[in-house]
Each structure stands twice: as C-alpha cells, then as structure tokens.
Amino acid sequence: MKYLKYCLIVILAFPLFLFAQKSNSGKLSGYMFGDYYYEVSNHNNNFNDRNGFWIRRIYFKYSKKISENFSSCLLFEMNTPDGLTKTVNKPFPFVKAAYVAWKHGRNQALLGISATPTLGAVVKTWGYRCVEKTPLDLHKFAHSVDFGLALKGTLDNAGKISYHLMLANGSGNKSDPNDGKKVMLSVGFKPSKALLIDVYGDWDNNPGSTDWYTFRGFVGYNTAKLRLGLLYTHQVRQMVGAADLKLNMGSAFAVAKISQKSSVFVRVDRSFDPDPLGNTICYLPFDPTAKSTLFIGGLDCALAPAVHLMPNIETILYDKVNGVTPDKDILPRLTFFYKF
Numbered sequence: 001m002k003y004l005k006y007c008l009i010v011i012l013a014f015p016l017f018l019f020a021q022k023s024n025s026g027k028l029s030g031y032m033f034g035d036y037y038y039e040v041s042n043h044n045n046n047f048n049d050r051n052g053f054w055i056r057r058i059y060f061k062y063s064k065k066i067s068e069n070f071s072s073c074l075l076f077e078m079n080t081p082d083g084l085t086k087t088v089n090k091p092f093p094f095v096k097a098a099y100v101a102w103k104h105g106r107n108q109a110l111l112g113i114s115a116t117p118t119l120g121a122v123v124k125t126w127g128y129r130c131v132e133k134t135p136l137d138l139h140k141f142a143h144s145v146d147f148g149l150a151l152k153g154t155l156d157n158a159g160k161i162s163y164h165l166m167l168a169n170g171s172g173n174k175s176d177p178n179d180g181k182k183v184m185l186s187v188g189f190k191p192s193k194a195l196l197i198d199v200y201g202d203w204d205n206n207p208g209s210t211d212w213y214t215f216r217g218f219v220g221y222n223t224a225k226l227r228l229g230l231l232y233t234h235q236v237r238q239m240v241g242a243a244d245l246k247l248n249m250g251s252a253f254a255v256a257k258i259s260q261k262s263s264v265f266v267r268v269d270r271s272f273d274p275d276p277l278g279n280t281i282c283y284l285p286f287d288p289t290a291k292s293t294l295f296i297g298g299l300d301c302a303l304a305p306a307v308h309l310m311p312n313i314e315t316i317l318y319d320k321v322n323g324v325t326p327d328k329d330i331l332p333r334l335t336f337f338y339k340f
Contacts (some may be wrong), residue, residue: 025064026062026063026064026065027062027063027064028060028061028062029059029061029063029339029340030058030059030060030061030339030340031057031058031059031130031337031338031339031340032055032057032058032059032337032338033055033056033057033130033335033336033337033338034053034054034055034056034057034080034335034336035053035054035056035333035334035335035336036051036052036053036333036334037051037052037053037054037283037331037332037333038050038051038331038332038333039051039330039331040330040331040332041327041328041329041330042327042329042330042331043286043287043316043318043326043327043328043329044285044287045327047084050083050084054080054082054083054283055078055079055080055091056079056080056130056283057077057078057079057130058077058078058079058091059075059076059077059096060075060076060077060078060093061073061074061075061076062074062075066100069102069103069104070100070101070102070103071100071101071103072099072100072101073097073098073099073101073114074095074097074098075095075096075097075098076093076094076095076096077093077094077095077096078091078092078093078094079091081282082282082283084282084283084285094173095113095173096113096145096173097112097113097114097115097145097173098112098113099111099112099113099114100112105153106153106154106157106159107151107152107153107154108151108152108153109149109150109151110149110150110151110152111149111150112147113145113146113147113173114145114146114150114166115144115145116142116143116144116145116146116150116166116168116184117150117152117164117165117166117184117185117186117200117202118136118137118141118142118143118144118184118186118200118202118214118216119134119136119137119142119144120164120186121186121188121196121198121218121220122134122135122136122198122218122220122229122231123137124220124222125196125218125220125221125222125227125228125229126227126229126253126255126267127227127255128255128265128300128310130308130310130335130337131265131296131298131310131312131335132267132284132296132314134231134251135231135233135249135251135269136214136216136233136249138269138281138284139249139271139275139277139278139281139286140277140280140281141214141233141235141247141249142184142202142214143170143171143172143173144172145172145173146166146168146169146170146171146172146173146182146184147168147169147171147172147173147176148166148167148168148169148181148182149166149167149168150164150165150166150167150168151163151164151165151166152164152165159190160189160190160191161187161188161189161190162187162188162189162190163185163186163187163188164184164185164186165184165185166182166183166184166185167181167182167183168181168182168184169181169182170182170204170205170206178206178207178209179207180204180205180206180207180211181205182202182203182204182205183202183203184200184201184202185200185201185202186198186199186200187199187200194221194222194223195219195220195221196218196219196220196221196222197218197219198217198218198219198220199216199217199218200214200215200216200217200218201213201214201215201216202214209240210237210238210239210240211237211238212235212236212237212238213235213236213238214233214234214235214236215233215234215235216231216232216233216234217231217232217233218230218231218232219231224257225256225257226254226255226256226257227253227254227255227256228253228254228255229251229252229253229254230251230252231250231251231252232248232249232250232251233247233248233249233250234246234247234248235247235248235249245276246273247271247272247273247275248271248272248273249269249270249271249272249273250269250270250272251267251268251269251270252267252268253265253266253267253268253296254266254267261301261302261303262299262300262301262302263299263300264297264298264299264300265296265297265298265299265300265312266295266296266297267294267295267296267297268293268294268295268296269293269294269296270292270293270294271286271291271292271293271294272291273291274287274288274289274290274291274292275288275292276288278292284314284316284329284331286316286329287318287321287326289321289326290318290319290320290321290325290326291318291319292316292317292318292319293316293317294314294315294316295314295315295316295317296312296313296314297312297313298310298311298312298313298335299311299312306338306339306340307337307338307339308336308337308338309334309335309336309337310334310335310336310337311332311333311334311335312332312333312335313330313331313332313333314329314330314331314333315328315329315330315331316328316329
C-alpha cells in the first residue's frame with residue numbers, strides 16, 4: 001500500500017505538471033542515470049560476481065517564476081536501492097528539495113529544503129555526479145540538501161567573490177530530531193574566469209549526542225577543454241564519553257574533452273582515516289576498518305546532447321589492518337545518463 005500511494009501521487013501530479021508546462025506558468029525538467037554493474041571483486045565476499053542494472057537517480061523538477069523577485073522549486077527524487085546496504089528492493093519517490101527564493105540584485109534568499117553550501121563548487125567543477133558523488137557526499141560528511149534559510153550571491157559587481165550562508169536543521173530533507181542547528185558557510189574567490197578557490201566550514205550542533213565540525217578547501221580550474229580539481233577535508237566528530245573522531249580526506253580529478261562528443265575523466269580519493277560509516281555507503285560500500293584509496297576512470301560518449309553512455313571503473317585499495325589487507329573492490333560499470 002505504501003508504494004501504491006507513492007505511485008498515485010506521481011500519476012496525479014504528472015497532468016498538473018504538463019498543464020503548467022503548456023500554460024508557460026512553470027518549467028518541467030529532470031534527468032535519469034544508472035548503470036549495468038559487475039562486482040569483479042569486493043572486500044565483502046558475499047558481493048563477488050553480483051551484477052545487474054540499477055537506477056541511481058531520477059530527478060523530476062518543477063520550477064516557477066512567481067514574480068519579478070520571487071520563484072519556487074519542487075524536486076522529487078527516486079532511485080533503486082542497491083541491494084547491498086538496503087533490504088528494500090523497490091524504488092520510491094521522495095521530496096529532495098522544496099523552496100521559495102527571493103532575489104534582490106546580486107543576492108538571493110531561499111527558504112525551505114535547498115542545496116547546502118558544502119558541495120556546490122566541487123560538484124559543478126567535477127561535472128560527473130552521474131558517475132560518482134563528490135567525496136564529502138559519498139562518505140556522508142555532510143548533506144547535499146537541508147531544511148532552513150540560505151543566503152547566497154556575490155559581494156562585488158564582477159562576481160569574483162561569492163558566498164553561500166545557511167542556517168538549517170542539519171538533518172538533510174528529513175525531520176529535525178533535536179533542538180540543535182547547523183551553520184554552513186562557503187566563500188569563493190575567482191582571480192580569473194577559469195580559476196576558483198573555495199573554502200567551506202560548518203558547525204553541526206547535536207545536543208545530547210555529538211557535535212560535528214567540517215573544514216574544506218577546494219581549488220578548481222574550468223575551461224571548455226579541461227577541468228581540474230583539488231580538494232582537502234578535515235572533520236571532527238565530538239564523541240560522548242570517548243576521544244574525538246578526526247577524519248581527513250583528499251581528492252584530485254581531471255576531465256579532458258578529446259573530441260566534440262567525448263571526454264575522459266579520472267579521479268583519486270584518499271581517505272587518510274578509516275570511514276566508520278563506510279559499510280553504509282549505497283552502491284559502493286567501503287570497509288569501515290581500513291584507510292582507503294578510490295580510483296575512478298572512464299570515458300563519456302555523447303550519443304546526443306542529452307543522452308550519454310559512460311563506460312567506467314571504480315577501484316578501492318585498502319591499507320593493512322592489523323597486518324591484513326582487505327580485498328580490493330573492483331566495480332566496472334556502463335553508466336547511462338538522460339536529461340530532459
């Protein structure tokens with residue numbers, strides 16, 4: 001009955017979206033991506049040789065300009081649970097974002113569930129969320145969206161200095177379970193059109209539990225032919241009755257356009273500390289006891305402007321734990337992406 005309810009919501013909402021699109025009162029857009037995957041090797045032997053198709057994301061977005069200064073956005077997401085870290089085997093829709101925005105000059109305020117300042121600069125430069133999440137998102141250092149009030153814009157007419165400040169629940173798009181709040185701030189500086197330096201920090205206050213502090217630095221280079229990125233993150237998780245947990249992570253990536261319809265991409269993520277929640281990562285669970293290095297490489301083939309096929313491979317190598325090295329994870333995939 002639960003899934004029937006979700007299906008009815010989508011079925012009933014779809015004609016309304018079409019009507020709004022036809023009447024020019026709003027815009028409907030979205031995308032879908034997924035893979036055919038094969039688990040060649042995994043640190044968990046139960047996953048070896050598993051293969052199949054899955055959809056890692058479907059976006060269904062409706063945006064509307066309400067007036068000269070106000071606009072709104074409603075975004076639904078659906079995906080196939082991976083079968084590795086979850087037991088539910090049917091996709092279900094949920095609200096990913098829902099906010100109203102007020103714009104004034106170079107600045108705007110957003111109220112509701114909107115993108116956090118944590119990932120934006122990195123996601124835009126990396127450009128291949130359909131292949132893999134950015135490191136902070138992948139390892140659950142932060143939420144990609146949160147419920148609260150956000151202020152963002154530029155501090156100068158040339159747009160060289162940007163900011164994104166957010167006061168939020170700290171629970172993503174879920175309900176708020178405590179009386180603590182999360183403060184996030186990113187500041188970007190563009191000394192040239194292609195170069196971006198972006199720094200980020202947050203404080204996630206969780207009364208009665210643990211406070212998290214995150215600091216992230218990112219340097220990105222973005223042109224029509226080449227994109228480069230270098231990231232470093234330090235997170236402190238205060239523990240009740242135990243020493244603070246300190247996690248450090250670095251990442252470097254490159255994307256090069258080799259023809260009008262194809263690009264190559266490579267990325268290396270290094271976890272300098274074991275990720276205690278690594279085994280809960282969807283689609284690509286990590287060994288939670290070992291330091292790790294993730295290698296990503298692939299080819300992007302554009303069959304049409306909005307249709308892409310991307311053969312790629314993800315490999316995780318682990319450091320020794322008590323003299324024993326966990327088996328490597330090797331996951332070749334054929335990723336497909338469609339945008340409408």
